[in-house]
Structures are given as structure tokens and as C-alpha cells.
Amino acid sequence: RIVIIGSANVDHVMSFDYLPSPGQTLLSQQYRIEHGGKGANQALACARLATAQSQIDFICHLGCDAIADEMSASWIKDGISPQGISKLAGEQTGSAMIFLGEKGANAIGVALGANASLTPQSLEKHRSLITDANWLLIQLETPTASVAHALNLAKSHGTRTILNPAPAATLSHDILRAVDIITPNETEAQAITGIEVSDIATAKLAAQMLHQLGPSIVIITLGQQGAYLSCDEFKGQITAPAVDAVDTVAAGDTFNGALTIALSEGGSIVEAVKFANRAAAKAVTKPGAQRSIPYRSELV
Ligand code: ADP
Numbered sequence: 583r584i585v586i587i588g589s590a591n592v593d594h595v596m597s598f599d600y601l602p603s604p605g606q607t608l609l610s611q612q613y614r615i616e617h618g619g620k621g622a623n624q625a626l627a628c629a630r631l632a633t634a635q636s637q638i639d640f641i642c643h644l645g646c647d648a649i650a651d652e653m654s655a656s657w658i659k660d661g662i663s664p665q666g667i668s669k670l671a672g673e674q675t676g677s678a679m680i681f682l683g684e685k686g687a688n689a690i691g692v693a694l695g696a697n698a699s700l701t702p703q704s705l706e707k708h709r710s711l712i713t714d715a716n717w718l719l720i721q722l723e724t725p726t727a728s729v730a731h732a733l734n735l736a737k738s739h740g741t742r743t744i745l746n747p748a749p750a751a752t753l754s755h756d757i758l759r760a761v762d763i764i765t766p767n768e769t770e771a772q773a774i775t776g777i778e779v780s781d782i783a784t785a786k787l788a789a790q791m792l793h794q795l796g797p798s799i800v801i802i803t804l805g806q807q808g809a810y811l812s813c814d815e816f817k818g819q820i821t822a823p824a825v826d827a828v829d830t831v832a833a834g835d836t837f838n839g840a841l842t843i844a845l846s847e848g849g850s851i852v853e854a855v856k857f858a859n860r861a862a863a864k865a866v867t868k869p870g871a872q873r874s875i876p877y878r879s880e881l882v
Pocket residue numbers: 748767768803804805806807808809822823824825827830832833834835837858859860862863866
């Protein structure tokens with residue numbers, strides 16, 4: 583049993599030749615709606631990559647709107663159990679307005695919507711989903727107090743904990759000491775440790791500092807270089823397959839979901855990181871967020 587706790591968002595993405603200035607109206611050349619949010623992406627990665635026996639619960643808050651119905655129906659179809667998904671009366675599903683301009687320039691506005699009300703009290707309603715799980719996977723797009731509450735609740739009931747500390751933030755000891763496995767990318771590792779991670783030597787230094795703060799397993803993802811794993815059994819780089827990258831959105835989320843699934847199936851940590859690299863490399867060959875997350879059958 584795996585429980586994921588986190589955000590769910592709908593992204594409205596428009597592309598322009600250049601970003602509109604204040605007061606200006608431009609016609610978009612392309613408009614698309616993407617289902618996203620780190621929590622939802624990671625839960626979906628778990629569900630798509632799991633074998634049939636696994637139970638995948640996703641604790642999240644959606645609004646009472648059409649997009650909530652559409653997103654939750656697609657997650658359930660792919661194998662996420664419905665009981666952790668709440669649709670709150672009078673609230674809107676979290677959303678982001680993303681404007682893309684020239685050479686990767688962007689301007690983004692986010693409305694947290696129902697994600698903001700995923701409080702420690704609301705997590706208590708789903709207490710048994712956390713305490714009965716074998717693994718908890720959580721990120722930082724929901725209120726910090728809830729992240730701390732969930733990790734401590736899990737830890738005190740023997741549920742093993744994986745924190746993907748994204749988006750980048752500094753973290754309290756209360757959070758870090760309840761984490762078994764931490765999975766920052768280079769920017770996030772720097773935000774926590776102050777060490778600029780740019781190669782294997784600096785990843786090793788950052789990992790040593792992260793161990794001192796709590797987690798016994800540190801995995802720093804390194805984009806196309808794969809990941810740096812640091813634990814008792816193994817310290818070193820594990821490379822990702824070489825692929826033609828199209829879009830790296832949701833690569834980190836796919837990595838985290840795949841890692842969790844491989845560990846829940848009893849794989850070693852080295853095998854789990856290899857599987858996560860394979861799944862994430864597959865995700866970067868496709869455009870979009872949840873659209874790009876592979877199914878297990880694609881990884882043969
Ligand atoms: P994030 O997307 O969270 O910033 P990374 O950029 O480190 O995280 O990517 C996460 C994982 O996705 C990597 O560890 C790797 O497995 C995979 N990945 C990312 N970019 C590539 C790439 N260009 N080629 C192959 N794999 C990639």
C-alpha cells in the first residue's frame with residue numbers, strides 16, 4: 583500500500599511570440615489545458631507504473647467543478663483509489679495560468695484553490711490511509727504544517743517516508759528528521775544545504791549534509807545525468823538512459839512515483855533508482871505533464 587499526499591492543479595497554457603506587457607492583449611498561437619500538480623503527477627506515476635496488486639491512495643483536495651470531475655475520473659481509471667480524493671463544496675480546483683513567450687520566457691500565476699485547505703486537521707480524516715500504508719510519498723506544494731504532520735504520523739506508525747522537497751524551500755528539523763528518503767533535484771538540494779550542486783563531487787557533499795539532517799537515503803536527481811544515490815549500500819552516480827528529450831515537465835514526478843513503486847515491490851534501492859531513471863527518461867520523450875507519464879507496459 584502506498585499513499586501520496588499533495589497538490590492537484592489544472593494548468594492553462596498559452597504560447598505567444600513574446601510575453602504581453604501590462605495593458606496589452608495578444609492572440610495566443612496555442613492554448614492547451616494540462617492536468618498537473620506535483621502530488622497528482624506523482625500519484626499517477628505510481629498508479630501507471632504499479633502492478634495490479636498495489637493499492638495507491640492519493641490524499642488531495644479538489645474544488646467542486648467540472649475539471650475536478652474530469653481529473654479524478656482519469657486518475658481512477660488509471661488505478662488510483664478514490665477514498666483519499668475530496669471535492670470541497672464552495673472551493674475551486676487549484677489552477678495555474680502559464681504564459682509562454684520567446685526563448686523559454688514565461689509568466690505564471692497560481693491560484694492554490696482547494697490545495698490550500700489540505701490542513702493537518704483535514705489529514706486526520708484520512709488518518710488510517712497514512713498509518714496503514716507501507717510507504718508515504720509527499721512534496722512541498724501543500725501547507726508545510728500538513729507535510730510535517732503527515733511525515734510524523736507516518737513515521738510513528740512504521741510507514742516509510744519519501745520526501746520530494748519540491749518546489750525548492752528551506753526545511754525545518756521537524757520535517758527532515760521524519761524523512762527516510764529525500765529526493766531533491768540540484769536546485770532543491772542547494773536550497774536545503776546551501777551547497778551549489780553542479781557535479782558528482784558537490785552532490786556528494788550535499789548528500790553528506792542531508793544525511794546529518796535526518797534521511798538515511800539521499801537521492802539527488804541530476805537531469806540527463808541520472809541521479810546521485812547516497813546510502814549505506816551505495817554511494818555514486820546512477821546514469822539515466824540517453825533519450826531525445828522533448829519536454830522535461832513531470833520528469834521529477836515520474837522519477838519519484840517510479841522509485842516508490844519499485845521499493846514497495848521489494849526492490850533494492852539501487853534497482854529502484856535504475857527503474858526511476860528509466861521511467862523518467864521515458865517521460866521526457868513526450869510532451870505535457872500527466873500525458874507524458876509512462877505506463878509500466880512501456881518500460882519493457
Ligand atoms: P526535475 O524535473 O525535478 O528538475 P531532474 O531534471 O533532475 O528533476 O530530472 C529528474 C529525472 O528525470 C532525472 O533523474 C532523470 O532520471 C530524468 N531525466 C531528466 N532529464 C533527462 C534527459 N534529458 N534524459 C534522460 N533522463 C532525464
